Amino acid sequence: MAAHMHKTRRTPAPTIKTLAEITGYSIATISKALRDSPVVAPVTRDLIFKAAREVGYQANARGMALRTGKSFQAAVLMPVTAARDYEWDGVEYTQVLSGVSQALEGTDYRMSVHVIRDAADGVETARRIVDQGLADGLIFSGILADDPRIDLLVDQHFPFVSMGRCRKDLDYAHVDIDNEWAAHAATARLLAGGHRRIALVNPERRLSYALDRLDGFARAFREAGIAASVDLVVEGDLSTHFGRQSVIDLLQAAEPPTAFVCINESTTLGVLSGLGSLGRQVGVDVDVIAYDDINVSAYFTPPITTFYQPIEVLGRTLGQFLLKRMEGEDPKALRQVFRPTLIERQPDNLGGRLV
Amino acid sequence: MAAHMHKTRRTPAPTIKTLAEITGYSIATISKALRDSPVVAPVTRDLIFKAAREVGYQANARGMALRTGKSFQAAVLMPVTAARDYEWDGVEYTQVLSGVSQALEGTDYRMSVHVIRDAADGVETARRIVDQGLADGLIFSGILADDPRIDLLVDQHFPFVSMGRCRKDLDYAHVDIDNEWAAHAATARLLAGGHRRIALVNPERRLSYALDRLDGFARAFREAGIAASVDLVVEGDLSTHFGRQSVIDLLQAAEPPTAFVCINESTTLGVLSGLGSLGRQVGVDVDVIAYDDINVSAYFTPPITTFYQPIEVLGRTLGQFLLKRMEGEDPKALRQVFRPTLIERQPDNLGGRLV
DNA sequence: AAGAAAAATAAAAACGTTTTTATTTTGATG
DNA sequence: CATCAAAATAAAAACGTTTTTATTTTTCTT
Numbered sequence: 001m002a003a004h005m006h007k008t009r010r011t012p013a014p015t016i017k018t019l020a021e022i023t024g025y026s027i028a029t030i031s032k033a034l035r036d037s038p039v040v041a042p043v044t045r046d047l048i049f050k051a052a053r054e055v056g057y058q059a060n061a062r063g064m065a066l067r068t069g070k071s072f073q074a075a076v077l078m079p080v081t082a083a084r085d086y087e088w089d090g091v092e093y094t095q096v097l098s099g100v101s102q103a104l105e106g107t108d109y110r111m112s113v114h115v116i117r118d119a120a121d122g123v124e125t126a127r128r129i130v131d132q133g134l135a136d137g138l139i140f141s142g143i144l145a146d147d148p149r150i151d152l153l154v155d156q157h158f159p160f161v162s163m164g165r166c167r168k169d170l171d172y173a174h175v176d177i178d179n180e181w182a183a184h185a186a187t188a189r190l191l192a193g194g195h196r197r198i199a200l201v202n203p204e205r206r207l208s209y210a211l212d213r214l215d216g217f218a219r220a221f222r223e224a225g226i227a228a229s230v231d232l233v234v235e236g237d238l239s240t241h242f243g244r245q246s247v248i249d250l251l252q253a254a255e256p257p258t259a260f261v262c263i264n265e266s267t268t269l270g271v272l273s274g275l276g277s278l279g280r281q282v283g284v285d286v287d288v289i290a291y292d293d294i295n296v297s298a299y300f301t302p303p304i305t306t307f308y309q310p311i312e313v314l315g316r317t318l319g320q321f322l323l324k325r326m327e328g329e330d331p332k333a334l335r336q337v338f339r340p341t342l343i344e345r346q347p348d349n350l351g352g353r354l355v
Numbered sequence: 356m357a358a359h360m361h362k363t364r365r366t367p368a369p370t371i372k373t374l375a376e377i378t379g380y381s382i383a384t385i386s387k388a389l390r391d392s393p394v395v396a397p398v399t400r401d402l403i404f405k406a407a408r409e410v411g412y413q414a415n416a417r418g419m420a421l422r423t424g425k426s427f428q429a430a431v432l433m434p435v436t437a438a439r440d441y442e443w444d445g446v447e448y449t450q451v452l453s454g455v456s457q458a459l460e461g462t463d464y465r466m467s468v469h470v471i472r473d474a475a476d477g478v479e480t481a482r483r484i485v486d487q488g489l490a491d492g493l494i495f496s497g498i499l500a501d502d503p504r505i506d507l508l509v510d511q512h513f514p515f516v517s518m519g520r521c522r523k524d525l526d527y528a529h530v531d532i533d534n535e536w537a538a539h540a541a542t543a544r545l546l547a548g549g550h551r552r553i554a555l556v557n558p559e560r561r562l563s564y565a566l567d568r569l570d571g572f573a574r575a576f577r578e579a580g581i582a583a584s585v586d587l588v589v590e591g592d593l594s595t596h597f598g599r600q601s602v603i604d605l606l607q608a609a610e611p612p613t614a615f616v617c618i619n620e621s622t623t624l625g626v627l628s629g630l631g632s633l634g635r636q637v638g639v640d641v642d643v644i645a646y647d648d649i650n651v652s653a654y655f656t657p658p659i660t661t662f663y664q665p666i667e668v669l670g671r672t673l674g675q676f677l678l679k680r681m682e683g684e685d686p687k688a689l690r691q692v693f694r695p696t697l698i699e700r701q702p703d704n705l706g707g708r709l710v
Numbered sequence: 711a712a713g714a715a716a717a718a719t720a721a722a723a724a725c726g727t728t729t730t731t732a733t734t735t736t737g738a739t740g
Numbered sequence: 741c742a743t744c745a746a747a748a749t750a751a752a753a754a755c756g757t758t759t760t761t762a763t764t765t766t767t768c769t770t
Contacts, residue, residue: 273656381719395718
């Protein structure tokens, strides 16, 4: 049962030279054959492939890398907010990584992860990746309304796919969630339920999707012919702490909100915590609609209505797009915006009292 | 303000040859000087460093890699359970990655992440990393009682650090949490509070730390001279779903538990969800003690008593140990077991009714 | 001051590829 | 069957390092 042991120093891995010796062809021919070059005769190609298979030849990534100048790395920038203590944050990133790695499976590319602490760190890291050729392509998120990374990479013609769109009109590959739509839908639903004082728990305004959500929020009010409760928009990091504190602050207002639109599951948990400690009950005193990408809202007590978008799907698309982008495909063709699906778990009209 | 633009194709990055031309020394001397070899005269060493700094020389990783046979990659195996749908899972891994990357900062090593779907995939990936030299060192977690990855890597003398210990007596670098101790402490606390029917929500038994926790659980009962409620031990994946379902099942028993010891925050959330939907109140009908590594338990309603261990610290230690291990340090010297700290948020004796 | 030893530097080879250029073999043409 | 073009293969160079070996320069000894 135990794994096959080879305690003895195993024979050095076969190289292209090994194949040359075995088959009698020159290393040049071997190389071309393995790359499926049309200049090598089909019959010898087959011979060489067979030999390669027999000795278990695996191209040496380092040799390839040196010669071609490529690194065969797809880099992902992973933000970790050096937030207060260690907060529940960035949890969905494992899903992104999982998705990207799925897309890369079976290709020559490996995924390298670069942790970044803040926006400036992100730019610096991106620049280093480009300048030093640390990777052949780049994936990143947390897109700012005016994101210097996008500027840099577009300018340098470096292949990348962003998770999120900036507010500049540039041609670049991206994957995004339709935040304007989601915020609109959530707000409209609450308005239809009779709510008028609606709080929006939003990320910092320099983030592009914060603006998207603000837009959707405002549009819902506009379409309903009602003045938007813009005084109930709070902005901060997306931590649980922030969610909790926001609720505590907002409910002290002269005209407190009767409903909350939340940005992600960690903030939502904080909001629920805040409501709980103030003795307010979801579905009775207030309504909450969340956005969720790790499918956790079902387990909150009570379960809450959610716009759900499995983030791994975005990750997979990011990876696929990056592969195509590295092949030279036009970025204009590589764009996709996902609409989350609504999962109704509450009536969202204070148990019917509002309509 | 805008970033310095260089639209023109920038001059090729300076190499060791560039430095040779500038300084007039041979590339051999340049190389040795940059490596701080003692054979080169201090004065020329300084000259060469100065030149290197002036032209912004950065060693080409690919060239180094090819020549030395090293990859300068520290690989991390990241498990993603292809669990039902997309569950809240592996969330703490961003902290691990963050910690590892912190440790690697300023070194020549980069972090590459390999996603693995299950144990078999983990072994296969580890083998590929070793055989193809995809990395110079490896970090992984989810250690089984008998873990083939540890066997493999010890056998091949491949540098690695495991997050967790297997049950075999082998010499290998590792970082762990004292799960036996934590489970014992939690159980003892509940026993002292008067609980007798205590449920243990545990991971699958093939995981090494599941056994550790079982040991601690049993020891607490033994020390109290009470028969352990082993019939209340449930085992499964660590999903929120599992936590919820476990509660629902357990509370239907003839002699249901009055207290729960939970394994991680995601399971705890499920447990709380289950209790909530059965109308049981924490601190009134049942007590819950959790283990937490992302500091989220404070936000559950009500906040619950927790053994807390910031996982990023483990990650940092993993990275530090791996660096030393790759330098050839004796694995015996590279072991650390952390004891989480108890954060008391509940009396854990059913509001005093039990003592 | 000659010679040897030590120190400093240079030259050359190697790592495993890909690519450009050169050579050989094959096939077609008249 | 001789000639030439096309096809197939081989040789050589290159990518940027490190390391081994060789050479030059300096320092020490007597």
